[in-house]
Amino acid sequence: MRRRQEFLLGLLGAGLAFGGCEAVSRAGLVRRDYLPPASDVLGRAVRLAGDPAFLDGVGVTLRAWALGLGLACAIGVPLGLLLGAVPVAEAAVRAIVEFLRPLPSVALIPLVSLLLGAGTGTEVTLIAYASLWPVLYNTVHGLGETDPLAKETLRAFGFGRFAVLLRVELPCTAPFIAAGVRISAAVALILAVATELLSGFGDGLGIFIAQAETATDGTRDVLAGVVWAGTLGLVINSVLVGAERRLFAWAHEPPDGRGTAGRSRQVSRA
Numbered sequence: 660m661r662r663r664q665e666f667l668l669g670l671l672g673a674g675l676a677f678g679g680c681e682a683v684s685r686a687g688l689v690r691r692d693y694l695p696p697a698s699d700v701l702g703r704a705v706r707l708a709g710d711p712a713f714l715d716g717v718g719v720t721l722r723a724w725a726l727g728l729g730l731a732c733a734i735g736v737p738l739g740l741l742l743g744a745v746p747v748a749e750a751a752v753r754a755i756v757e758f759l760r761p762l763p764s765v766a767l768i769p770l771v772s773l774l775l776g777a778g779t780g781t782e783v784t785l786i787a788y789a790s791l792w793p794v795l796y797n798t799v800h801g802l803g804e805t806d807p808l809a810k811e812t813l814r815a816f817g818f819g820r821f822a823v824l825l826r827v828e829l830p831c832t833a834p835f836i837a838a839g840v841r842i843s844a845a846v847a848l849i850l851a852v853a854t855e856l857l858s859g860f861g862d863g864l865g866i867f868i869a870q871a872e873t874a875t876d877g878t879r880d881v882l883a884g885v886v887w888a889g890t891l892g893l894v895i896n897s898v899l900v901g902a903e904r905r906l907f908a909w910a911h912e913p914p915d916g917r918g919t920a921g922r923s924r925q926v927s928r929a
Contacts, residue, residue, distance in 0.1 A: 727786025739798025
């Protein structure tokens with residue numbers, strides 16, 4: 660019931676935004692060169708779904724997004740487990756991490772382009788750099804939230820450090836890692852489009868938006884491209900949220916304890 664209410668409220672908000680933009684444009688309060696009617700923008704976005712060249716560009720953007728996000732996860736999860744499990748290592752690299760983390764990836768476009776040249780490698784590198792930090796920090800934080808009693812119990816039965824990591828720490832950290840991946844997925848999509856938009860090379864959704872900006876009457880195409888970017892982000896987030904709830908249902912138990920685990924705790928206390 661709660662998910663259905665959230666969905667209906669989301670539809671209501673989208674409908675109000677759509678209606679507001681449509682009314683403002685149709686009433687002439689804003690020039691159509693600056694804000695075309697929402698129905699025209701939505702119609703253009705739908706027609707783009709039948710444009711093979713546009714879909715190829717979207718595929719290029721999604722491929723760079725997947726490669727960059729995969730690289731960030733391949734680096735962030737093992738590194739986060741290492742830093743979370745070895746306090747000495749975390750203290751040794753803390754200054755470097757805190758120095759690199761605030762650097763905006765968009766500002767690194769000229770440097771990375773100079774080193775790697777114009778191409779997918781530059782885009783994937785920037786995406787991976789921006790997406791690394793949510794995965795890394797969530798992994799370290801999740802490892803720190805592991806129940807110490809469970810770890811001590813396994814050690815008391817003679818399990819080694821690696822066995823404790825696989826049997827206790829990694830399963831307990833998995834929901835945190837999944838949340839970090841979900842956050843990084845949104846960051847990766849933003850960087851994919853922004854890198855294409857600002858760099859001006861190659862193909863992709865960002866290139867379509869950049870080219871539409873230079874057209875005489877390109878506002879509608881720009882907004883249609885933005886609609887596509889937002890839709891892709893919404894679909895990706897919905898898929899990841901659904902997978903997260905399915906795989907880690909116990910971590911999404913309502914706070915009032917009405918789930919199965921909550922009832923078990925109430926019975927045990929009784």
